[in-house]
Amino acid sequence: MARRLRPVGLDFVERAPVRLVFAREISAPPDRVFHALADDVPGWAEWFPHVTSARPTPDGRQVRLHGGTRFEETVLAAEAPEVYAYRVDVTNAPGVRALVEEWRLAPADGGTRVGWTFAADGNALFRAVLRPARGGLGRSFRQAVDALDRRLAGAPG
Template identity: 35%
Template sequence: MTSCRPETVAFTATAPLRVTATREIIAGPDRIFAALADASSWPRWFPGLDQARWTSPEPHGMGSTREVKVGPLRVVEEFIAWEPGVRFGFTFESTNLPGTRAGVELVELLPVTAHRTRVSYTMALEPVGLPARLAPPLKPVMRAAIGRGLAGLDRYLAQGA
């Protein structure tokens, strides 16, 4: 694992590689946030994510850490945004993803009605070396992957989770 440069939420507006997917989900923001905060649920609704587990003790919030595995890739995350019903975000502490200098993921929840929420998921990265040169064609792939994750979250919550 290689250490990453810690970043703030502001990185989502300045990172060299940024992608956002948005979906309206039939659930209130508090219910969506609860699903996001349940690390063990992520593999059930985010395709390709094999494991997500807290590496810091409860209660979880700002400064908490989590490890995520997607196939052979691993990321250790530190939470930099934790506002129940509003936003959920983390910076990369370390990863084995080649050529990743920094990363932030941010999920923002905007109520549309009492039972509908617009969910915006942004992934912001600073790739270096070959990954930086490959970044432009990867944007649609990354956006589609995040979109599948949001669709999975929608289905998961519709099933009563």
């Protein structure tokens, strides 16, 4: 059953009860990475392993994951080519109360340092499960940005 989450702002990224932060360097330049994140919403299903579909909406996106989890999101920041962030407004994921994801891009050795912060709040069970899930989320992030890098290397530029 889908339900509405607490409408937090971008500052939640720094103050969330659970913050999982990951980073990886890839060879694609920041402007191409930003375009893939912010403008090519349907393309997420091509490079993010758990995304089965993503489509833009007037204020954000609708995303579906393997297993049936759904998100309705609002874009909080789209500052090319450095920051792309969104808040989950509605989801069927259990236990979550607030969720913001922020992507930070910076030039690095001819490519991009991609940083991803997963900032969340939820009930005690959600928080207890999320902290040990860090390894799986980190692996998913690494697989996603590596796949994105390969995808961008094959795309005209």
